Amino acid sequence: MTGAVIAVDIGGTTVKAAVVDDRGRRRSRREAPSLGGDDTVAAVRSMIDGLRAEAAAAGLDVLAAGVVTPGLVDASTGRIAYASNLGWRDFDLRGALETELRLPVSVGHDVRAAGRAEAQLGAARGASDFVLLQLGTGIAAAVMTGGVLVTGAGSAAGEAGHMPVYPGGEDCPCGKRGCLEAYAAGAAVPRRYRAAGGTGASTAREVTALLGRDALADQVWTEATTALAFGLNTLTMMLDPALIVLGGGMALAGDALLKPVSAALSELLVWRAAPPLRLSSVGPAAGQLGAAIEAFALTGSAACVDEWTSGPAGCPE
C-alpha cells in the first residue's frame, strides 16, 4: 500500500485539502469556505474524513495530516496563539483535530510551510539562507537562515507586508501607515488603480494584463514593484540571503514582476550585488505542499520527500 498524507491549507476565505502521496502527487482535493472559529475546525475535520475514505478506496494508506494556517502558530505545541481572520486565540488546533480524527496531525504556519516547500522541492532547493516573499492578497515572508526557518520570539516573524517602506505613507488596512502591503499586495494594486481613476481592472491580474496599454496601470504597477524593491533592499541589508524567491498569486505575473523588481533592487543596492531573484517554482500551492512535508516528517518517511522532484527512487512502495 502506498503511504500518503492529507495536507490542509487553511486560509481566511477558503480551506484547501488534498491527499498527497509519497511521490508528492496530489491525488484528490477538496475545498470549502473558511467560516472561522469552530466552523473552520469542523470543516477541516470533515474534509480530512472524506479524503481519508477516498484515499483508502484508491489503495492509499493515510499516515498523518498536515495543517497550515496564518497567524501566530507554535508548531511545537500545535497551538494557535492568535489568528485574526480565523477567530482563534490560544487555541489547541492539533488537539482539536487529533482527538477526533485519531490521526497524527502536524500544525504549521502557512508561509513558513511554503518556505519549507521551496527549500526542499522548489526554487530555493539546496539554499540555507533565503527569503521567500509570498505575494498574495497580503504579503508575508519566510526567512531561512543557516538552514533554519525564523519564527521569532512569539511566532510572529515574517510580517514583511507591514514593514514601513514609505514612512508616513499611505494608510494600510492594518492601521499602520506606509506598509509594503499598502502598495504592492494583490489587494493594493487594484485598489490603488481604481483610486487613481482606473476603470479597466478590478484584480491585480487584470492590472498586469493592461501593462503597456494603460498609463494608470503602468504607474500603479511601477509603484508596486518599486515598493517591493525598497523592501528587498532592507531584507538584503539585514539578512544577506543567497537568493530571494517571489511566490504567491502575484508571482504568476512572471517577468512583468521579476524584471522591474530585479532592476530596481540592483540600482538601489549600489555597493553590493543583488541576491538572485527567482519566481517560485512550487506556485501558490506551496503552503499545502509544505503541510504535506511537515506531515510526512511526523511519519518518519521525510527522506522520501527529497525524491519528489528527482524521481521516485528510494521511496517505500
Add this chain to the structure above:
Amino acid sequence: MTGAVIAVDIGGTTVKAAVVDDRGRRRSRREAPSLGGDDTVAAVRSMIDGLRAEAAAAGLDVLAAGVVTPGLVDASTGRIAYASNLGWRDFDLRGALETELRLPVSVGHDVRAAGRAEAQLGAARGASDFVLLQLGTGIAAAVMTGGVLVTGAGSAAGEAGHMPVYPGGEDCPCGKRGCLEAYAAGAAVPRRYRAAGGTGASTAREVTALLGRDALADQVWTEATTALAFGLNTLTMMLDPALIVLGGGMALAGDALLKPVSAALSELLVWRAAPPLRLSSVGPAAGQLGAAIEAFALTGSAACVDEWTSGPAGCPE
C-alpha cells in the same frame, strides 16, 4: 596559574587589545592606531606579544587570542573576504596571526561578537531571539534567532545602517540614499546639526548635551530617534525579537535615546506590542568582550564565561 585570553577589537581607526582573565576582568590594555593592511596585522601581533609578556609577569597563563573586525568575516575559516576600512580582501587573518604568535586565535565579526557578549553577559542574557543595534560612528546590528547569530550567505548580514528608512531620502556616505545611518549614526547627528546651521556641537554627544536648550539640536535628535524607530519597526515586523538592545557609543546617551525611540516605536507598531527596548549593559567594549568569549571557547573553558556576571564559582583557578 589563572587562565586568560587576549581580546583584540580591530576598528577602522583604532585597535584595542586587552588581557581578559577567566573572571571576565580586563587586566591590562593597549591601544594603537589602525593603519590598515599589513600595518594593522603587525600592530595586532606586536600588541598581543606585549600583552602576553605582561600577563605572564602578572601570573596569567594566556591560552588563546580572540580578534574581531568589521567587514565580511568568516569565523569558521578565520578569513576576511572584504573589510573596506582595513584594506583587506580575501585575507587569511587567522593564519597571519597564529603562525607567528604560536597561539590559537579566533577571528570573529565585531558586531556579532558584541551580540554574543550581550547574550552571554549583558542586556540580552538568556534571550535566544533579539536584535542588538550597535550605534557608533556607523550603525550595524547583530541578530540572534533561535539562539543562533545570523551571518547570512556571505557573512554580510546585519547592515542595519544601510536599510532605506526614507526611500529617495538624504545621501548616505555609502552612496545609497535614505539609509538609517544617514540620519541616526554618530557621524550623521553632528553633520546634520551643522548642515542645519547649528554651531554649538561637533559630536553626537555634544548634540545630546544641548537637548532642551537648542531647538536645532532637538530637531536633529528627534529626526535621528524617529529614523531609528522606523528601522526598528521593520526589524520587529520581520524578526519578532524578544527584545532590542541599543549599544555602541550613542547608547551612552541613556534615556535621551531610549525614551523617544521606545515611544515612537510603540506608536508606529499600532497593532502589536513593541519588544522591550534596553540599553547595552556591556557598553562600547562589547565587541572586545565578545572576542574574549570566542577565544575562551577555543580553549574549552567557555562554560566559565557564564560565571562572569554571576560570580567566580565554577571557574578553574
